[in-house]
Amino acid sequence: MWVIIIVVVLAVIIAAIVAATRGREGARIERADDLRQRAHENDRLLAARQERAEDLTTRAEAVRQDALTETERAEELRQAAAEAEERAALAAEEAELRDDEARHSRHALDELEREREEKLRKADEIDPRVRDSGQHDADHERHAPQDHDRRDDVHLDDEAGHTAHHDHGTPDAARPDHDVSQTDGHREQRGHRGVGDIADDDVPRDEHGRRLDPYGNPVPEDR
Numbered sequence: 059m060w061v062i063i064i065v066v067v068l069a070v071i072i073a074a075i076v077a078a079t080r081g082r083e084g085a086r087i088e089r090a091d092d093l094r095q096r097a098h099e100n101d102r103l104l105a106a107r108q109e110r111a112e113d114l115t116t117r118a119e120a121v122r123q124d125a126l127t128e129t130e131r132a133e134e135l136r137q138a139a140a141e142a143e144e145r146a147a148l149a150a151e152e153a154e155l156r157d158d159e160a161r162h163s164r165h166a167l168d169e170l171e172r173e174r175e176e177k178l179r180k181a182d183e184i185d186p187r188v189r190d191s192g193q194h195d196a197d198h199e200r201h202a203p204q205d206h207d208r209r210d211d212v213h214l215d216d217e218a219g220h221t222a223h224h225d226h227g228t229p230d231a232a233r234p235d236h237d238v239s240q241t242d243g244h245r246e247q248r249g250h251r252g253v254g255d256i257a258d259d260d261v262p263r264d265e266h267g268r269r270l271d272p273y274g275n276p277v278p279e280d281r
Contacts, residue, residue, distance in 0.1 A: 187262045187272055 269277040
């Protein structure tokens with residue numbers, strides 16, 4: 059009887075031990091599966107992070123290339139700015155030279171106008187028609203439009219590339235009197251006649267011997 063009880067008790071103990079062992083193994087298996095599942099999730103997270111890291115690397119490379127491009131462009135702009143400054147400096151120098159040339163041209167024009175006025179004054183001094191007329195108002199009326207025409211001639215000659223005597227190197231003082239003004243009829247006649255053609259009575263005459271009034275017009279013989 060006691061043997062049966064002992065056997066039953068041992069069987070129960072063995073069954074309990076086996077059940078406990080199986081329970082621990084099941085828990086371990088379950089924990090192992092859980093760990094494997096977490097590991098797979100970590101693998102997915104790792105893959106996602108790696109993909110993101112590669113994307114960031116690609117973006118960083120693109121930004122780096124953009125930075126290099128901008129650097130090259132900035133260098134080109136600096137070179138262009140330096141060239142523009144150099145051109146501006148050259149343009150300023152050329153403008154200053156042109157200003158100097160303009161000042162010299164105006165000065166030469168003023169000198170030429172003064173020389174022409176001086177020639178006209180000397181021509182009037184040696185012209186007996188002007189000296190003997192004694193009519194200041196008439197002379198003033200006679201000279202005013204001619205002087206204006208002479209100024210126009212001066213400006214036209216200067217715009218055409220200076221006057222002919224400057225082009226050929228002929229001094230102003232060496233030019234004949236009849237070249238002073240080719241618009242004044244009686245001055246031109248005086249230049250061709252010369253002072254020696256005046257008659258003995260000291261009356262101005264033309265090339266035909268006719269007397270001339272103070273304006274250079276022939277005087278009828280009946281006066």
